[in-house]
Amino acid sequence: MTRTTTPALQLPRTLSRPQFTDISRDALAAAAPELAAVPAEFIRHGLRAKSPQMQAGIAALAPSHLPPSIPRSHLPQALTVPLRAPPPGAPAPPSYPTHALAIAPPAKSSSGERDAPQAIFPVHAVVLAAHCAKIPRLPSPPRTHSASASVTLPVLPLALPSPQAYSILHAFMYTHRLDAALASLLPMPPAFLESLCSTSQTPASVVAAALNTPAVRHTLAAHLCASSGGNLSALMAHAGHVKELWQDMVALGMYDLALWDALDLAWEVVLGAMNLAAQ
Structure with a gap:
């Protein structure tokens, strides 16, 4: 493959697309058992219709209890986050996230990098399972009742570039x-x-x-x-x-x-x- 080389960055002429792999049915079944046999494109189409409720659910998380990042050494197994009252005109009922991803580049040898901050993203497991073929099976979240004042989100560390x-x-x-x-x-x-x-x-x-x-x-x-x-x-x-x-x-x-x-x-x-x- 022809490459353009600069002192700071080696640039391939094209960014190759990997061979297609279907989404993990195991991860999907864990996130939404009722969708385990549904074709992925149909699932993604259905999720688009529910996106306003899911985004409203994420927006309902109190930011004071959901830090943007957490050091790897202080990463909890779960985060319990209070819920804010939905604003007027918000989709009802909101669909609250089920997990929190803690994302950081792969840890290297130095202790400072091993304890690098993990960026926190609240997510719905079914959204990840429907879009990402390589996402692991996420642990089941605690049940959240509509009248609950908070949600508990299991934290999943994930190494990404x-x-x-x-x-x-x-x-x-x-x-x-x-x-x-x-x-x-x-x-x-x-x-x-x-x-x-x-x-x-x-x-x-x-x-x-x-x-x-x-x-x-x-x-x-x-x-x-x-x-x-x-x-x-x-x-x-x-x-x-x-x-x-x-x-x-x-x-x-x-x-x-x-x-x-x-x-x-x-x-x-x-x-x-x-x-x-x-x-």
Whole structure:
């Protein structure tokens, strides 16, 4: 494979897609036994309809009792988090998360890195099981009654290359918004992001068309190059973010075709912007 080498980062020409693997039926059965035999695409489609209730459930967690990160040495087996009253107009009833992921890069030899902060993400087990083929079977959470004032979330440590990149994937699993995923990776022209929210075309078709149209890729690359001031170091940082997202998608076993097209588009745009900056 042809590579472009820089002092700070080795860039592959393409980010290879791993061979497709179906989601784990064992993990799915643990999260939602009634869905164990349902095709994955049907499950994901159904979850999109329930996304407002699930996001409302996450938003109901009191932030004062849900730290954004916890040192590995102080990681509890579970977090008990009080619930806030839902705001007016919130979906009813909210669907509360079932677990908390504690994400950090794989621990290395030094004691400081072994005790690095673990980023905390409240999640619904069924969302993870329906999107991530490599997610392990999550332990069963305690039952939560609708009148409960708190929820108890079992904590699952998970080693991923980039907690920051996972935050993009976490949002995508709930919203399926390609515009938000791309905007989290790169500065994109507002008109292009708005086109992903058009009612005349699906976001996936817009991204696929852009990926296969050199003129559109060039326009996006020129915008990125200009927004970065033609600075190669800034563009390499963008390339690093895209590559981290790729690594997390591979590690989790995420095979959403539209998201992969968006990742490929972001990579093409970064490489194009670097070529323009080098001219």
